[in-house]
Amino acid sequence: MTELDILAFALKQFADLTPNDFNMSTSFWHKKEYKKGDFFNQHKNVCRYLGFINTGTFRSFVIENNTAEEKNVFLYSKNQFVVPFKSFINQTPCDYHTQAMTDASIYYISIDDLLLLYKQSHKWERFGRLMAQMAFNVTIERMESFIFKTPEERYLDLIKNHPDIFNNIPLYHISSYLGIQGPSLSRIRKRISEK
Amino acid sequence: MTELDILAFALKQFADLTPNDFNMSTSFWHKKEYKKGDFFNQHKNVCRYLGFINTGTFRSFVIENNTAEEKNVFLYSKNQFVVPFKSFINQTPCDYHTQAMTDASIYYISIDDLLLLYKQSHKWERFGRLMAQMAFNVTIERMESFIFKTPEERYLDLIKNHPDIFNNIPLYHISSYLGIQGPSLSRIRKRISEK
DNA sequence: ATACGATTTTAACTTAGGTTAAAATTTTAC
DNA sequence: GTAAAATTTTAACCTAAGTTAAAATCGTAT
Numbered sequence: 001m002t003e004l005d006i007l008a009f010a011l012k013q014f015a016d017l018t019p020n021d022f023n024m025s026t027s028f029w030h031k032k033e034y035k036k037g038d039f040f041n042q043h044k045n046v047c048r049y050l051g052f053i054n055t056g057t058f059r060s061f062v063i064e065n066n067t068a069e070e071k072n073v074f075l076y077s078k079n080q081f082v083v084p085f086k087s088f089i090n091q092t093p094c095d096y097h098t099q100a101m102t103d104a105s106i107y108y109i110s111i112d113d114l115l116l117l118y119k120q121s122h123k124w125e126r127f128g129r130l131m132a133q134m135a136f137n138v139t140i141e142r143m144e145s146f147i148f149k150t151p152e153e154r155y156l157d158l159i160k161n162h163p164d165i166f167n168n169i170p171l172y173h174i175s176s177y178l179g180i181q182g183p184s185l186s187r188i189r190k191r192i193s194e195k
Numbered sequence: 196m197t198e199l200d201i202l203a204f205a206l207k208q209f210a211d212l213t214p215n216d217f218n219m220s221t222s223f224w225h226k227k228e229y230k231k232g233d234f235f236n237q238h239k240n241v242c243r244y245l246g247f248i249n250t251g252t253f254r255s256f257v258i259e260n261n262t263a264e265e266k267n268v269f270l271y272s273k274n275q276f277v278v279p280f281k282s283f284i285n286q287t288p289c290d291y292h293t294q295a296m297t298d299a300s301i302y303y304i305s306i307d308d309l310l311l312l313y314k315q316s317h318k319w320e321r322f323g324r325l326m327a328q329m330a331f332n333v334t335i336e337r338m339e340s341f342i343f344k345t346p347e348e349r350y351l352d353l354i355k356n357h358p359d360i361f362n363n364i365p366l367y368h369i370s371s372y373l374g375i376q377g378p379s380l381s382r383i384r385k386r387i388s389e390k
Numbered sequence: 391a392t393a394c395g396a397t398t399t400t401a402a403c404t405t406a407g408g409t410t411a412a413a414a415t416t417t418t419a420c
Numbered sequence: 421g422t423a424a425a426a427t428t429t430t431a432a433c434c435t436a437a438g439t440t441a442a443a444a445t446c447g448t449a450t
Contacts (some may be wrong), residue, residue, distance in 0.1 A: 146341035
């Protein structure tokens with residue numbers, strides 16, 4: 001299966017796009033390679049692209065202005081979209097940096113081309129709505145994880161539900177995503193391993 | 196100004212609905228009165244109504260099954276919508292209880308009537324999109340408040356940005372919303388008053 | 391005005407994460 | 421294979437929130 005086939009398959013799963021629906025869009029998808037540390041979108045930039053990850057892992061993060069500490073807000077991995085939702089959906093300047101955590105390869109499509117597709121086809125319009133719903137669902141799940149779960153539970157959830165992320169990035173990115181410091185994650189890992 | 200005028204005005208602000216646009220909907224809005232403790236929507240119910248609050252304050256909360264402790268997830272106040280976003284947008288069973296914290300009065304419209312309006316008018320379709328965006332923006336703001344802010348900062352933000360809520364509900368609802376226990380909020384308040 | 395219930399604060403103690411720096415381990419480059 | 425760099429763990433101490441129960445305060449109804 002080629003990478004484009006995988007993309008077509010994922011979009012079929014996501015929004016029930018048939019091969020024909022997908023074919024309308026093929027000329028709009030472009031491939032891009034990232035080296036670890038390259039940016040998908042910079043802080044303060046309006047994000048104009050929706051990415052689909054072939055290989056690699058990305059994060060959105062904020063640099064706290066008092067401490068210069070980086071805090072990871074969202075992680076994105078293989079066969080998923082990479083996009084800072086709020087900036088892309090509202091077409092507003094992005095609060096985050098969005099960066100490759102590993103070498104990576106994506107397909108991307110511009111907001112302009114997406115809007116063309118929305119106009120041309122009801123199925124693509126539906127895709128747009130489902131994108132927004134997906135962004136909302138990811139966000140509310142993360143919000144609820146902070147309200148209802150302990151850092152230890154968030155850690156166990158990440159291992160269970162996103163092993164592809166867990167296995168491919170350093171633990172300091174994980175601890176930042178979980179909302180705790182490095183030493184705290186070490187203590188949690190120790191606590192778990194002693195059970 | 197009548198209550199319906201206030202609703203019309205709020206919708207104009209929110210989605211640029213003209214008096215004509217609004218008039219299309221007047222027969223769909225119904226008034227309902229709540230006593231403190233009454234439910235707008237129950238846990239496990241698919242929420243089929245969008246409310247607009249004339250007077251009073253509502254909350255969405257979860258009862259933790261191990262401790263029976265209630266945790267407030269969203270608060271809603273005067274001249275705003277009351278709706279458990281996720282359940283309403285996805286038309287899925289609700290994870291929360293949504294309840295009046297004070298006596299209250301709302302106008303509500305059903306999802307069926309809203310869908311009719313979406314079909315009839317581009318402006319109302321736009322309203323639907325803006326609703327979903329609003330839900331997303333409220334949710335990501337709350338998510339970010341947990342990632343970037345201390346409980347003390349969240350408390351000060353609430354006083355500053357939602358004085359109508361702060362001034363009308365008991366502190367134990369506030370502490371729950373902030374993600375801390377009652378005694379912790381008392382300590383924070385003491386700390387602040389000593390400055 | 392008073393008594394009851396509801397709400398908030400306080401106290402005493404526990405727990406878990408924050409902070410800083412050093413040590414240990416792992417990875418990478420040559 | 422070894423040195424250097426990057427990552428993770430550990431240690432020691434600090435801080436803030438959790439927990440539980442009691443005390444204080446506030447509101448309300450009679």
